[in-house]
Amino acid sequence: MRYGMAIDTRKCVGCSDCVVACQTENNIEHGYARDWITETVEGIYPTMVLEHRSERCNHCENTPCVRTCPTGASHVIEGGIIKVTKHECIGCGACIESCPYDARYFHTEGWVDKCTFCDHRVNNGQDPACVSVCPTYCMYFGDLDDKNSEVSKIVASRKWKVLAPEAGTKPQIFYLT
Ligand code: SF4
Ligand code: SF4
Ligand code: SF4
Numbered sequence: 001m002r003y004g005m006a007i008d009t010r011k012c013v014g015c016s017d018c019v020v021a022c023q024t025e026n027n028i029e030h031g032y033a034r035d036w037i038t039e040t041v042e043g044i045y046p047t048m049v050l051e052h053r054s055e056r057c058n059h060c061e062n063t064p065c066v067r068t069c070p071t072g073a074s075h076v077i078e079g080g081i082i083k084v085t086k087h088e089c090i091g092c093g094a095c096i097e098s099c100p101y102d103a104r105y106f107h108t109e110g111w112v113d114k115c116t117f118c119d120h121r122v123n124n125g126q127d128p129a130c131v132s133v134c135p136t137y138c139m140y141f142g143d144l145d146d147k148n149s150e151v152s153k154i155v156a157s158r159k160w161k162v163l164a165p166e167a168g169t170k171p172q173i174f175y176l177t
Contacts, residue, residue, distance in 0.1 A: 014052030058171030
């Protein structure tokens with residue numbers, strides 16, 4: 001079992017519904033977010049394309065954030081989801097420094113927070129909150145080890161990229177292009 005996500009950059013309109021859904025579902029403090037929207041321009045004039053991307057922790061297979069954590073607060077759970085145990089986090093910031101995606105932030109209570117792939121929902125057979133509200137249905141979540149899952153099929157049938165592949169972290173979020 002390896003959870004992952006595919007996000008179709010051709011269908012994402014940058015509406016930020018996924019960001020608001022995450023903030024609401026996970027009671028994120030005002031002014032903070034576990035996911036965010038990035039806009040980049042791809043191509044050369046006159047065939048340029050504006051790309052919106054919904055970004056979050058990539059739940060990497062090779063995890064500098066887990067390796068550098070001195071207390072074990074950052075850890076991997078079943079399905080390859082990377083989590084932080086609040087009461088074991090001493091707020092040293094090593095994981096934040098080591099993440100190439102800037103996917104973590106300091107909670108005002110002194111621990112580090114990030115996307116959990118909404119594992120509390122996934123354990124109940126639901127999609128992560130962001131996926132469940134996307135109005136263009138451009139997000140796919142599921143088991144990448146299951147060749148018959150929707151996410152595996154779309155990753156197998158479309159061109160895709162991962163962010164910062166040079167970092168060697170083996171991200172589990174695939175941006176369909
Ligand atoms: Fe893109 Fe869907 Fe997020 Fe809107 S909700 S920004 S369409 S991924
Ligand atoms: Fe760790 Fe950053 Fe990868 Fe998430 S995106 S697993 S925080 S290195
Ligand atoms: Fe681990 Fe917390 Fe330090 Fe991050 S801030 S490396 S989770 S102890």
